[in-house]
Amino acid sequence: MSPKYSGTCLCEDEGGIRFTISAEPIDPVCTCYCTHCSKGAGGIGQVMVAFPQDSIKIESGEDRITTFTFEATDSGKPKDKMFCKVCGVTLWTAPDHWKKLRQLLVRTPVIDGRLDWKPTVELTSNWRAKWTSLIAGAAQQ
């Protein structure tokens, strides 16, 4: 399949992570504001969408992709977080449920030009920073 999307980490040298995705997203774009996601993002939360693991091809920088396995999740099941060990950008995570489905939750900001993909589901919205507003039209979970 030909690539539909491409993305990068923040590294500017030739060894930086570049990837392509040859499938469409599986589920709606969602946000999560839980403590793990906001700390992981260094922001108010994560914006992510699932893709089939096999549709993601690492074009360069594979040696920089590092996995951190977080054990103390709310579900009690381990969650893998893949990030660039040089620039620190989180690429995607594989919580247990998605790992079994062979899917990765890709962070939309690392996909070129996809920052505008609007989340239609807000997870853990009661943990959202008090100074932010609900996303108009998005379902709250």
Ligand SMILES: [Zn+2]
């Ligand atoms: Zn990097």
Ligand SMILES: [Zn+2]
């Ligand atoms: Zn979360």
